Amino acid sequence: MKAINIYSLTRINDPALLSKLERQLSGRSGHLKIKAWETEGLRAFCSHLALVYEAAAGLKFYYSFSMPKLGKEFDLLRINDEYAVNIELKSGNVSDDAILRQLVQNRYYISALERNMVFYTYISGTDRLVRLTNSGRLIGADWNELADVLKRQGDCSTTDIEELFKEERYLISPLTDPARFLRQDYFLTSQQRDIKKQILKHMDVQYQGFTGFPGTGKTILLYDIAMQISRRDRVCVFHLGPHTAELEELNRRLKRIDFFYLREDGTLNVPGKYSAIFVDEGHRIDRSIMKSIREYAAEWKAPVIISYDREDAIHEEETGEGGAVMIEALPGFIRHRLTNRIRLNSELSAFIRCVMWLGEKNHRSLYPSVTLVYAADAGEAGIQLKYLQAEGYVFISDAAVPADVSGSADEGVRIEVTEAACKEYDDVVMLMDDSFIYDDHGYLRHAAQDPADQRVRRLFHGLSRAKKRVALLICNNPEVFKALLNVIQH
DSSP: OOOEEHHHHTTOOOHHHHHHHHHHHHOOSSOOOOOHHHHHHHHHHHHHHHHHOGGGGGOEEEEEEEOTTTOOEEEEEEEOSSEEEEEEEEOSOOOHHHHHHHHHHHHHHHGGGOSEEEEEEEETTTTEEEEEOTTSOEEEOOHHHHHHHHHHHOSOOOSOGGGTSOGGGTOOOTTTOHHHHHTTOOOOOHHHHHHHHHHHHTTTSSEEEEEESTTSOHHHHHHHHHHHHHTTSOEEEEEOSOOOHHHHHHHHHOTTEEEEEOOTTSOOOOOSOOSEEEEESGGGOOHHHHHHHHHHHHHHTOOEEEEEEOOTTSOGGGSTTOHHHHHHTSTTOEEEEOOOOSSSOHHHHHHHHHHHBTTSOOOOSOOTTEEEEEESSHHHHHHHHHHHHHTTOEEEEOTTSOHHHHHGGGGSOEEETTTTTTOOEEEEEEEEOTTEEEOTTSBEEETTOOTTTOHHHHHHHHHTTEEEEEEEEEESOHHHHHHHHHHHTO
């Protein structure tokens, strides 16, 4: 989305024509719904500014920008290499506290740009201009002051603003960046905040949880809720994924949250008593673990909050008994669903679902972030893997990968799929050998059809660790290669 001349935009009174012109000027993908009061407020803002700044009619702003996937909106933004100026528009009937909260929140998001920042709000109903101070207070402002700020700023960027506000600036995983999590240098999306509010409202319910595809922000939400409750009570987290150094750091520094992991025999051993139980990676749960959790919950009279992946894209026989089924069968269980993919981009999300099931609706015609590579045997696969790793791909593997392929990964980053749980990587490469097939209904299956092996499931979760690029190395499996080539070039 490009910056536009808002003075020119406000010369039009017809809302329908104004919306069409705005789309043409900004390059926005769809039409913006502009209400009458918004047009009037914008016009009044331009008129006031023009009285004190001769060049005001030529200024360009990013108008009504919404951060991709994150749901945060800004009315007016003007940005260059040194300054970021944000102006919010209100019609009236809004408290100073609400204005202050919005500008403080705006400051948090814009601070990631590492520029000098200035924040104003114009309330057209009362013809009032206010400013956020560096100390976080709201004070009255005048138009000459704003004009001086814009003069000092000079020219501003007019290119695609999405390049400045990429979501990776704001999205973190507690297991990838525990330091930022501990500093609370993160945010929750509006959907995450709503689910958090609902869970906290129903803490008298024994079992609650939230599900979603990988990349929807389940782990950060679970740990954020645990952090809030731990301010008044001790809580515990049962992490059913791998025991990592990042988790140890969280366990060491979060004094009122204790982390527990599965022992080698697959059981839980928890000394002490806690006011709430949090379960991460709940889709890995089995009947014996579920029994232990229920016993602890009953003994401590503690609510249980569980995060778990949705695995709808995988054929039900490939998921085995399925932790999600057991979780959702808990008595009185309240389920919340995260639907917004905030880590995985839409292109990769669509591709991965098509890999799992060829019948998945494929609305994309191009997959520029997907690479398919074919190898006739393990030796060729090892050679190609070496060069993919040199390009920055992380090789996510499992124990079933042939030894001569695995050995070639020594020069690049290689990680077991179980160790990759809850983490994220820019670029991921995985291998599909001749044990993968598509059944008559288009579902990806494992030739052995042994749910205990769960290679299809591991492929799904491994690919879902990618943020930017995915490469699939197909070894000695021309039918699967042909099927996936048809997906990306349909």
